[in-house]
Amino acid sequence: MSFLLKRFAFYLVTAWAAVTINFLVPRLIPGDPVQALITKQRGQMTTEAVRSLYVLFGLDKNESLAEQYVHYLGQLLRGDLGLSFTFFPSPVADVIGTGLPWTVGLVGITTVIGFAIGTAAGTVAGWRRGSWADALIPITTFLSSIPYFWLGLVAIALLTGPASFFPAGGAYETGLVPGWDWEFVGSVLRHSLLPAVTILISSVSGWILSMRNMMVTVSSEDYVTVAHAKGLSERRVMVAYAARNALLPNVSGFALALGFIVGGTLLVEIVFSYPGLGLQLFQAVGAKDYPLMQGIFLIITLSVLLANLLADVAYLALDPRTRREG
Amino acid sequence: MSDRVLEIRGLTVQYGLGADAVQAVRDVTLTLHRGEVLGLAGESGSGKSTLAYGMTRLLPPPGVVRGGEVLFHTDDGETVDVLRMRDAELRRFRWAEVALVFQGAMNSLNPVQRVSTQLMDVIKAHAPRSSAMSRKARARELLALVNISADRLDSYPHQLSGGMRQRVMIAMALALEPRVVIMDEPTTALDVVVQRQILSTLAELRERLGFSVVFITHDLSLLAEFADRIAIMYGGRVVEEAASADLYRTPLHPYSDGLLRSFPALKGPRRELSGIPGSPPDLRAMPAGCAFHPRCPRAMDRCGDHSPELGVPTGHAGDDRTVACWLHPVV
Numbered sequence: 001m002s003f004l005l006k007r008f009a010f011y012l013v014t015a016w017a018a019v020t021i022n023f024l025v026p027r028l029i030p031g032d033p034v035q036a037l038i039t040k041q042r043g044q045m046t047t048e049a050v051r052s053l054y055v056l057f058g059l060d061k062n063e064s065l066a067e068q069y070v071h072y073l074g075q076l077l078r079g080d081l082g083l084s085f086t087f088f089p090s091p092v093a094d095v096i097g098t099g100l101p102w103t104v105g106l107v108g109i110t111t112v113i114g115f116a117i118g119t120a121a122g123t124v125a126g127w128r129r130g131s132w133a134d135a136l137i138p139i140t141t142f143l144s145s146i147p148y149f150w151l152g153l154v155a156i157a158l159l160t161g162p163a164s165f166f167p168a169g170g171a172y173e174t175g176l177v178p179g180w181d182w183e184f185v186g187s188v189l190r191h192s193l194l195p196a197v198t199i200l201i202s203s204v205s206g207w208i209l210s211m212r213n214m215m216v217t218v219s220s221e222d223y224v225t226v227a228h229a230k231g232l233s234e235r236r237v238m239v240a241y242a243a244r245n246a247l248l249p250n251v252s253g254f255a256l257a258l259g260f261i262v263g264g265t266l267l268v269e270i271v272f273s274y275p276g277l278g279l280q281l282f283q284a285v286g287a288k289d290y291p292l293m294q295g296i297f298l299i300i301t302l303s304v305l306l307a308n309l310l311a312d313v314a315y316l317a318l319d320p321r322t323r324r325e326g
Numbered sequence: 327m328s329d330r331v332l333e334i335r336g337l338t339v340q341y342g343l344g345a346d347a348v349q350a351v352r353d354v355t356l357t358l359h360r361g362e363v364l365g366l367a368g369e370s371g372s373g374k375s376t377l378a379y380g381m382t383r384l385l386p387p388p389g390v391v392r393g394g395e396v397l398f399h400t401d402d403g404e405t406v407d408v409l410r411m412r413d414a415e416l417r418r419f420r421w422a423e424v425a426l427v428f429q430g431a432m433n434s435l436n437p438v439q440r441v442s443t444q445l446m447d448v449i450k451a452h453a454p455r456s457s458a459m460s461r462k463a464r465a466r467e468l469l470a471l472v473n474i475s476a477d478r479l480d481s482y483p484h485q486l487s488g489g490m491r492q493r494v495m496i497a498m499a500l501a502l503e504p505r506v507v508i509m510d511e512p513t514t515a516l517d518v519v520v521q522r523q524i525l526s527t528l529a530e531l532r533e534r535l536g537f538s539v540v541f542i543t544h545d546l547s548l549l550a551e552f553a554d555r556i557a558i559m560y561g562g563r564v565v566e567e568a569a570s571a572d573l574y575r576t577p578l579h580p581y582s583d584g585l586l587r588s589f590p591a592l593k594g595p596r597r598e599l600s601g602i603p604g605s606p607p608d609l610r611a612m613p614a615g616c617a618f619h620p621r622c623p624r625a626m627d628r629c630g631d632h633s634p635e636l637g638v639p640t641g642h643a644g645d646d647r648t649v650a651c652w653l654h655p656v657v
Contacts, residue, residue, distance in 0.1 A: 130387060220386060222433035229384055230448040230498075231420035240447070241436050248438075319438060320482040 003323075007312050011305050018301040023072050026290045027065070036288045037085055056083060081298070082291035086283050092295035095280060100262070100299070102171055103269070103276030106192050107261045110199045115254050117200075118207020123243045125208060126215020136208065144205035149267035152198040156271065159194065166194050169273035195272045199265055203257075210253065214246035221245070248319055255311030259304035262296075330399055331505050331538050332358040332381075332424070337394035339373070339380040348609045350376040352562040353394070355636075358506065363532065363539040365553030365570065367546050367585065371606045373562035374542045375429070378510050382424060383408065383416060398423060401505075422452050425499035427492070429511040434495050435483035441494055442479040445469075448501050468497040472527055489520035496528065500535065508540045513548075525552055546582075547589040550574040555646075558582045561607045561617035564636060568647040578639060578649040580622050616652065628652055 034053045038045055045053075075082070081092035125133040160168035172178070172187040218224065219242055227237040262277055269278035277296055284292035315322050339351035351373040358364050366374045379385045381396045396408040400423070411419060428434045436444055445465040449456060466476045472493040483491060492512060499507050512528075513521040529552065532539060541553055549556050550570050557567040558581060566579040577583040584602035604621035607613060613620050619629035629652055636648050637656025649656070 222428050223436045225384055225386070226426070226428060226434050226495075227436070229382060229420055229426045230451065231417040231422065232447060232451045233417065236447070236451070240439070244438055245436070321437060321484045 004312065004316070007309065011309055015302060015305055018305075019073070019076060019298065020069075022294055022298050022301070023069055026294060027068075029290075037088075040085070040287075076298075081295040084284075084292040084295075085289040086287040086292060092291045095292060096277065096295050096299060099275060099277040099280045102274060103262060103265075103278060106195060106274060106276060107199065107265050107268075108258075110196045111203065111257050111261055114200050114203040115207055115250075115257065118204040119211045119243075119247065119250060121204075122208040122211025123215055123238065123246070126212040126219065126246065127238050127242065129212075129216055129219075137212070140205035140208045143201055144209065146202060147267075148198050148202035148265070149271050151202060152195065152268055152271040155194050155198055165190070167191050171275050191274075195268050195274055199268055207250065207253075211246060211250055214249055215242055218242050218246040248315070251314050251318060252311045255307045255314060256304075257307075258310065259307030260300075262300050262303045329360040330357055331360050332399075332540075333395075333397040334377075334381055335395045335397065337377065337380060337396065338392040339376050339385065340390060340392050342388045343390065349392075349612075350389070350562050350609060351380055354559075354562075354564055356557055356564065356567070358538050358540060360505075361532075361536050361538055362555065363541055363553045365546075365549035365556040366540060366542045366559060367544060367549055367556060368559035369544060369585075369602075369606045371609065372559040374559050375510050376562075377559070378426070378508050378540065378542055381408065382420070382426060382508065383411075384426075398506075418452070421448055421499075421504065422502045423504055424506045424508060425502070425504040427495050427499050427507065427509045427512045429514055435491055437483050439482075440479070441465075441469075441481050441483065441486070445479075445494075445498055445501060448498065452502055464501070468501055469494070471500060471531060472497045488516055489524060492516060492520075492524055493527065496524070496531075500531065500537075503535065504537060506538045506540065508542070510542045511544070512541075514543070514545075521548075528552075545589060546574075546585045558585065561612060562609065563617065563650065564648075565618070565651070566649045567636075568649075572647060578647075578654050579618075579651045580624050580653070581618050584621075584623075616650075624653060626652060 034050060037053060038050065079093055081096070084090055084092045084095045087095050121136070125136050155166075156168050159166045167173075167190065169191075171191050172184060173191075176184050176187055178184060221242075224237060224241050227241040232241075266278035266281060268274070269276045270282050273279065277299065280292065281296045283289070284296065334354060334356045337351055337354045338349065340347045340349045342348060354373075354377060356364065356366075366377065368374050376385070376389065379389065380391050383391070385391065391409060394409070398406050398408055398419075400406065406419070408416070408419065408424075435441070442462065442465050445468060446458075446461040449461045449464055462479075465479060469476055469478060474490060474493055474497070478486065478490070478494075483494075486494065492515075496512070509528075513524055516524065525548070528539075541549065543549060546556070550573075553570045555567065556570045556573045557564050558573070558579065559565065560581050566573065566577070566582045568578075573582060574586065577586055581602070584600070587597065587600040588602060590596075590599060602621055607617050607620075613630075615631045615633055616622070616625075616629045617633075619625040622629065632652070634650045634652050635656060636650040638645050638647060639649050639654040640657050
């Protein structure tokens with residue numbers, strides 16, 4: 001237990017460091033967002049408006065850096081990430097709130113499915129090494145070397161079109177009202193199919209390869225031979241003895257992948273114009289929308305940390321050797 | 327003879343197929359009697375472990391059994407050939423009749439499962455209808471057999487010392503009361519004191535439960551004490567087999583003699599340690615004639631081109647002793 005507490009404290013410190021860097025970096029960049037906004041409005045702004053914008057963004061010159069920092073931390077704790085330029089005058093928290101479910105829904109689910117399929121296939125491929133299953137290796141190596149956004153572009157070029165079942169972009173049919181009815185859910189599923197398959201194809205191969213290699217290593221361990229000698233069923237030896245041990249390194253990889261869900265598949269969202277965080281980040285960069293960028297980076301950082309904490313917990317549950325006495 | 331449990335006949339094992347195949351075990355014939363401890367000794371690479379894996383069909387690829395029979399005589403007087411069993415049959419046979427204790431005490435237990443799980447899953451696999459309660463009770467009983475307290479049941483392997491792990495492995499081997507236990511260097515990874523303790527536990531259990539043991543080691547002096555009969559292997563062949571006292575006192579094959587001189591005797595008069603010059607033969611390029619002749623202090627001309635046959639040496643009464651050496655013409 002004390003181990004977990006220590007880890008937790010460590011992650012808190014890391015999170016604080018990330019937040020601080022997040023605060024400092026934009027302030028090191030020359031120019032400021034208000035200038036950018038003035039340019040956007042083509043200078044059609046009164047001095048009053050400019051002043052109030054400075055206050056609004058927390059950039060009024062009367063505050064020292066330390067004061068700004070304290071201010072910023074206080075805002076963060078209240079969940080206030082400032083106002084977005086691109087979606088002005090929506091608060092960044094709201095903007096992220098609309099994008100996050102799409103990203104987590106699409107990438108989160110595909111990551112979990114990809115891990116499950118890849119691990120299962122890798123287990124079998126590693127167990128039956130030297131048989132037909134080895135044919136999987138060159139195929140997966142090839143697939144994992146394809147950039148997923150390129151796969152997405154190819155899919156759009158080949159499979160979408162005016163008469164096609166697959167839509168070329170978006171998350172649901174325009175004109176539909178989001179809600180838990182069949183029409184909407186069906187539309188969401190239809191729109192997510194191509195991006196999901198694109199991500200799956202490129203991510204599943206990695207899991208297959210690493211799981212297969214671990215299986216091959218573990219299969220020559222003495223305890224696997226002992227399990228065979230004990231006359232246990234093939235299935236039990238494969239699952240409880242070989243795969244159970246081979247899984248351990250993959251678990252940390254999986255947790256990391258979970259952490260990158262939020263920011264990791266930016267390009268797929270761009271290619272499919274999927275309204276998730278990745279697309280928002282892309283738009284934010286294009287519009288020099290610092291508050292939104294900052295907010296998204298913060299979310300990405302926090303989710304990576306959370307995933308790491310999850311990995312620690314999972315490891316603790318799966319590998320008794322990491323449990324410390326007392 | 328009715329008291330035979332396990333007979334290995336002409337067993338040949340090789341690694342790989344075709345022209346590049348390496349013969350690790352060549353035409354080995356051995357007999358294990360009821361309640362007997364048969365010692366199998368030889369240097370590294372002499373084929374003793376390969377023999378153990380080959381006869382239980384546990385050889386990892388690219389190992390293949392190329393020929394021979396492994397006959398097991400059941401209690402009902404039936405004889406089965408282990409090498410020709412179907413998979414399901416083999417699974418039922420394994421551990422129930424022939425159990426193994428491996429060399430790596432450290433790695434023989436699954437690191438992520440509790441000791442109790444690993445003791446009980448083998449019982450469950452062979453007696454699916456047994457209750458969880460009875461399996462637990464049996465696991466407790468088994469640990470008691472090897473002098474480990476029952477509260478260790480919930481331990482994970484990394485929480486046990488090397489000696490304890492090997493004891494758990496021995497307990498596990500006895501779980502189904504097998505007729506034969508094959509031990510592949512069971513004490514090699516342990517220090518001498520623990521080695522002693524484990525051996526005495528083993529000797530006591532064998533006395534009590536009456537199973538037979540095939541004990542594989544390179545430590546001949548240990549065998550002299552523990553084994554009833556000893557077979558010496560060199561280059562994949564058995565070169566001498568005799569009652570352990572006979573072999574210890576009057577080794578006939580120069581290799582056996584060399585092996586005996588490589589270890590300090592635990593009892594009896596001191597003798598000078600000399601070791602064997604040279605190194606074990608390369609299995610890919612075995613010398614012609616007797617495989618040992620390049621290292622043999624007493625090699626003769628004919629050793630270089632004729633391989634000696636294993637047989638009862640002339641002048642020996644009875645047939646309980648065999649040797650393959652030109653120094654000792656066989657009947």
